Amino acid sequence: MGARFEPVRAVRAYERVVEQVEEAIESGALGPGARLPSERELMVQFSVGRSTIREALRVLQARGLVRSRPGDPNGAEVLPFSPAALHKSMTTLARVAELSLAELVQFRMVLDASAVLLAARLRTEEQLAQMETAIAGMRAAVSSDHDAFSAADVAFHDVIVAAGGNTLIQVCTDVVRSVVLGLISGKIADAPDRGSLMRRSIRHHEEVLAAVRAGDGASAARLLRRSMYDYYAVHLPEAERPALRALLE
Amino acid sequence: MGARFEPVRAVRAYERVVEQVEEAIESGALGPGARLPSERELMVQFSVGRSTIREALRVLQARGLVRSRPGDPNGAEVLPFSPAALHKSMTTLARVAELSLAELVQFRMVLDASAVLLAARLRTEEQLAQMETAIAGMRAAVSSDHDAFSAADVAFHDVIVAAGGNTLIQVCTDVVRSVVLGLISGKIADAPDRGSLMRRSIRHHEEVLAAVRAGDGASAARLLRRSMYDYYAVHLPEAERPALRALLE
DNA sequence: CTAGTGCACTGGTCTGACCAGTAGGCTACG
């Protein structure tokens, strides 16, 4: 066979603007806080119309790379990376793929358990202290302020995940957790007997912390999985629980 | 304290267009393959200018929800969900957060191991056969066609992850795998002694399959982690390997 | 019946305009 041609993909003008700006940001040439030129300046530099520039900026904004504010004499601001775009995509996935709460919780069990496995090896003394503080916060809020309890709970898990040292696990747990909390928001407060649920949760957290302190990652992971199962199982239809129990062995 | 006011966020016109269309898509009112009205029709329906409509469409396109094609007599097409947007976000994360290959591989080890743990319980006979087929494909390609070997390898893991039954794990492994493959593309072919590397990989896969068939999830997960470590360790600087070995216990 | 043509659309881009908002300099007043 002779020369092989590949179909030329019609590349829109705004796409090439996006590519160039994206490259500048991701390569670090434009760090967080840096300012892009104004739209009118950009249209000169790229030799395109303003609408093209604006469409490109919309895309960059949708990806969480820049933000623009009307009236700002400087141009758009380059943002530090935030998982907002990831969060958006995952929320969309949860809706269109009709992800069940069970699937989300299962995912969290997997990630948190792995994080604690790593954390049991890598945790610093300071992080252990932070975990202690978070549990104290849970104790203080038990049977009174559910929001504070939940916040302290989140803080504990955040320290664990941070101690695990894997950025991806960190971002994904963060995203999935907020999706889960969005799905069951308000439900926990209505749960019957939530006082005892909270107390049991605190006990579980203490056990996890003890295992982490002892460097026993396997136990910590097992305890954490069980803790999460206990905490979320009440929100799950009976039929979906076995899939989670499979992780408890 | 008296009435509390929250700052009113200036909501742009295009954002509200995005919200409405997004809601229609995510709620299922507009399924994959459905067509949006033309831009000129939309500007009438929303009572906004065409540029506003176009910026909204750009955002929706960036989120992977719709696609528009010039000349199409129908409007933009609603797409089935694809993890493309997720993939984009994660690739960006990998670049700006300067994720190391070790972190990515560690994440894959966590997800794949969890998937195989679930797969050992949930796999069907058909899936076992597919795994067998994939390994056969690896055997056929050993020491000859690296691309085919890699494809068969991917196929094996895909079956595993699908058998695990968790959509999130499925999507995330898919995304992370392609990021990893992008980072090391070309390197594997250059690896010294890649024939023996492939043969060892095949043996590992066979062991994993045997464990899955036996329903021994814990063993399968352990074997899979080791297999992945062995496969990718050669690409990692010595300093980054201990973080992965922590998962091997 | 079919091949070809033309029309009526589409999205992509540009131009020019207006508005509301901001920042920073200038001015007038204390």
Added chain:
DNA sequence: CGTAGCCTACTGGTCAGACCAGTGCACTAG
């Protein structure tokens, strides 16, 4: 001299109208 207030020169957000290249379809000529 200091400061409160205004003014101007910008910004981004939006709209209107125009043109182009491309597409699909109906119609027509063979």
